[in-house]
Structure formats: C-alpha cells, structure tokens
Amino acid sequence: MDSQFITQFQNKLLEWYDSCARILPWRDNPTPYRVWISEIMLQQTRVDTVKPYFESFMKTVPTIQDLADISEDQLLKLWEGLGYYSRAKNLKKAANAIMQSFNGQIPSDLESLRSLPGIGPYSSGAIASIAFGARVAAIDGNVLRVMARIFANKGDIANRLVKKEIEDLVYELLPTSRVGDFNQALMELGATICLPNGNPKCAECLVNTLCKGYQKGFAAELPIKSKKKERKIEQRTIFIIEYKGTVAIRQRANKGLLSSLWEFPNEVGYLSCEESERKLKEWGITPSHISLSKTSKHIFTHLEWHMIGYYISAQSIQEDSQFIWVNREQVKEQYSIPTAFKAYVEFLNESGKK
DNA sequence: AAGGCGGGGAC
DNA sequence: GTCCCAGCCTT
Numbered sequence: 001m002d003s004q005f006i007t008q009f010q011n012k013l014l015e016w017y018d019s020c021a022r023i024l025p026w027r028d029n030p031t032p033y034r035v036w037i038s039e040i041m042l043q044q045t046r047v048d049t050v051k052p053y054f055e056s057f058m059k060t061v062p063t064i065q066d067l068a069d070i071s072e073d074q075l076l077k078l079w080e081g082l083g084y085y086s087r088a089k090n091l092k093k094a095a096n097a098i099m100q101s102f103n104g105q106i107p108s109d110l111e112s113l114r115s116l117p118g119i120g121p122y123s124s125g126a127i128a129s130i131a132f133g134a135r136v137a138a139i140d141g142n143v144l145r146v147m148a149r150i151f152a153n154k155g156d157i158a159n160r161l162v163k164k165e166i167e168d169l170v171y172e173l174l175p176t177s178r179v180g181d182f183n184q185a186l187m188e189l190g191a192t193i194c195l196p197n198g199n200p201k202c203a204e205c206l207v208n209t210l211c212k213g214y215q216k217g218f219a220a221e222l223p224i225k226s227k228k229k230e231r232k233i234e235q236r237t238i239f240i241i242e243y244k245g246t247v248a249i250r251q252r253a254n255k256g257l258l259s260s261l262w263e264f265p266n267e268v269g270y271l272s273c274e275e276s277e278r279k280l281k282e283w284g285i286t287p288s289h290i291s292l293s294k295t296s297k298h299i300f301t302h303l304e305w306h307m308i309g310y311y312i313s314a315q316s317i318q319e320d321s322q323f324i325w326v327n328r329e330q331v332k333e334q335y336s337i338p339t340a341f342k343a344y345v346e347f348l349n350e351s352g353k354k
Numbered sequence: 355a356a357g358g359c360g361g362g363g364a365c
Numbered sequence: 366g367t368c369c370c371a372g373c374c375t376t
Contacts, residue, residue: 038371039371040372041371042370042371042372043370043371043372043373044359044360044361044369044370044371044372044373045360045361045362045370045371045372046361046362046363046369046370046371047370047371048362048363049361049362049363049370050371081360081361082360082361083359083360083361083362084359084360084361084372084373085359085360086359086373086374087372087373090373090374117373117374118372118373118374119373120372120373120374121372121373122371122372122373123371123372123373126371138371139371140370140371140372141369141370141371141372142370142371143371158355159355160355183371184371187371188371190371191370191371195364196368196369196370197364197365197367197368197369199364199365225368225369228367228368228369229357256358256359257358257359257360258359258360259359298360298361299360299361299362300358300359300360300361301358301359301360301361302357302358302359303358303359338360338361339360339361339362340360340361
C-alpha cells in the first residue's frame with residue numbers, strides 16, 4: 001500500500017473522529033474493566049441498546065471481584081432483555097479466571113485475552129488496543145463493511161480468506177499511536193456514515209476521496225454477503241397459573257436457547273382446553289378456572305414462537321411440582337424472564353390491577 | 355464451514 | 366416483511 005495513502009487515511013480518519021465521536025459512557029474513564037464489559041455487551045448489539053445496561057451494570061458490579069462474587073441469577077437479572085445470555089455467563093467465568101490465573105488484573109496481550117470465555121478475535125483486539133494501546137486490529141461488522149468499500153473488495157465477507165485479506169489491510173493502516181482511537185474511528189464511521197443496506201452517506205464522509213468503492217460508484221453495493229436461511233416457526237402454548245396470589249415459573253435448562261432464564265410453564269404446539277387440563281393434571285395442578293388469555297409472537301434470529309396462552313386459577317397444587325410459586329413483585333424484581341414472554345408478564349400485571 | 359444464540363432499530 | 370448490529374462457541 002502507498003505510504004502516502006496510509007498517512008492520509010490515518011490523519012483524515014482521526015481528525016474526523018476527534019470532531020465527530022459520539023459521547024459514550026464507556027469512553028469516559030476507559031479502564032480495562034469498563035472497556036471489557038462494554039465490548040461484551042456490544043457484541044451484535046447496538047450502542048443505544050447497551051447504554052442503560054452498561055450504566056446499571058457498573059453501579060451494581062463495579063469491579064472484577066464483584067463480578068466473580070455475584071450470583072449467576074443476579075447477573076442474568078442485570079442482563080434481562082439484552083439477549084445472548086451466554087455472554088453474561090462467560091463474563092462471570094472469565095472474572096473467575098482473571099482472579100485465579102491473572103492475579104485479578106485483566107491481561108493486556110492478545111493471546112491471554114483470547115483465552116478468556118466470551119472473548120474472541122474481535123473483542124481481544126478491541127480490549128488490547130482501546131484499553132492498553134496495543135497495535136492490533138479490531139475487526140467487526142462495521143470494519144468489514146468500511147474496508148470492503150474503501151478497497152472496492154467484491155469478495156464475500158463471510159469467507160475466511162476475504163476476512164484475512166481485509167485484516168491484512170487493516171494492519172497496514174494501523175497507526176503507531178492512538179491505535180484504540182483509530183479502531184474506534186473505523187467502527188464509528190461504519191455506524192454513523194458508512195451505513196449498511198445500500199445506504200452510505202458518502203457525501204458526508206471525510207475519507208471519500210480515498211474510497212475506491214465511492215470512486216467507482218458502487219460503494220453502496222458493498223459488501224457482498226451470502227444470503228441467510230429462513231427461520232423455523234414453532235407453535236407454543238403458555239400457561240399463566242395462579243395459586244393464592246402466586247404464579248408458577250420454572251428455570252430453563254443450563255444450555256441452549258435462553259439457558260438458565262426463567263419462564264412460565266409452556267409446551268410445544270397449540271394445546272386445546274382438554275389437552276391443557278390433562279397437562280395440568282400431569283403437573284399435579286387442579287384448576288378451578290381455565291380461560292384463553294392472549295396470543296403473542298416473538299422473533300428470534302433463527303426461530304419464531306407463535307404463542308397462545310391460557311390463564312388458570314388453581315384450586316390446589318402438589319408439593320413436588322417442578323415449578324416455584326412467586327408473587328408478581330418477585331417476577332418483576334428477582335427473576336430474569338426473557339422478552340419472548342413479555343406479553344404474558346404484561347397480562348399478569350394487568351390481571352393483578354383488577 | 356455452518357449453525358445456534360436475543361432483541362430491537364431502521365427501512 | 367428484510368437487514369444487521371463494536372461476535373462467540375460448538376459441531
């Protein structure tokens with residue numbers, strides 16, 4: 001790469017970043033811990049979504065030691081609604097590893113960072129460069145898109161070799177100082193100017209004169225990405241079961257979808273009223289009243305839940321039930337319920353007002 | 355290399 | 366509806 005091009009690109013990009021960088025909570029006092037937590041939260045998650053979670057997380061769990069000490073249930077409650085819940089579990093595992101193997105200090109080298117659960121190629125680069133100033137790349141979806149356009153690369157960015165090409169280019173472009181700012185500037189450009197879905201604001205871009213995609217007139221068509229496969233649809237029946245002012249919830253398995261989070265009892269398929277009564281009997285619950293509550297739809301990345309709901313008032317319950325019975329306040333304050341059940345949490349709150 | 359894993363914003 | 370987001374882990 002031409003050394004003059006490199007210098008110009010670095011200067012223009014950093015100049016733009018200095019004048020236009022967004023004010024973000026984790027950019028204020030960027031300690032390794034704050035950078036780490038923010039980078040994990042930001043995985044596949046937008047800045048505006050993360051902000052409030054980051055603030056409350058830092059208040060409740062201000063240090064690595066606090067993170068190593070907090071219960072998983074409490075941690076998942078802090079993560080409630082943010083999604084990709086294995087991130088929270090890995091965060092705690094990593095905190096334990098840092099206390100045990102790294103003397104309570106977040107490591108600064110790529111390899112050690114990479115060894116921690118939840119920290120992959122991108123996050124290790126981001127933490128090493130932003131928190132420690134290491135001269136390493138941090139390549140996320142934004143950077144792939146920006147670089148594909150700058151160099152008019154028509155390769156499929158899902159391809160490993162294409163990613164490697166781009167990584168090599170980023171390494172050539174990395175400055176010797178302010179590496180963290182440079183990496184953040186690349187991402188910031190992708191998030192605010194070099195937008196996806198054929199919608200880049202090239203006219204406002206301060207590096208457009210250095211952008212081959214822009215010069216050739218097809219920046220908006222880049223990057224090339226292979227198509228995603230369609231989602232599977234699953235029908236489910238949700239049961240809101242009340243007994244003496246409490247409602248039944250249960251904890252999901254420790255693996256797979258929404259692992260370890262809490263949910264209302266539910267079954268695959270649309271159950272009729274009779275089938276539901278049979279299921280309740282299996283669970284040792286004797287209903288005094290059954291009625292339909294409401295339908296709801298929840299879309300995951302690879303799955304859709306189409307849900308119907310029953311409201312059940314229980315006359316008696318068995319002791320050895322697989323459920324725990326909690327009041328509305330506990331549902332709201334204590335247990336981490338995924339957003340998929342939002343409609344039924346609301347139903348519960350509405351029925352409680354009457 | 356491909357698929358599982360949340361939830362939401364923008365169009 | 367579609368795309369994709371400061372990705373990582375498992376198979």
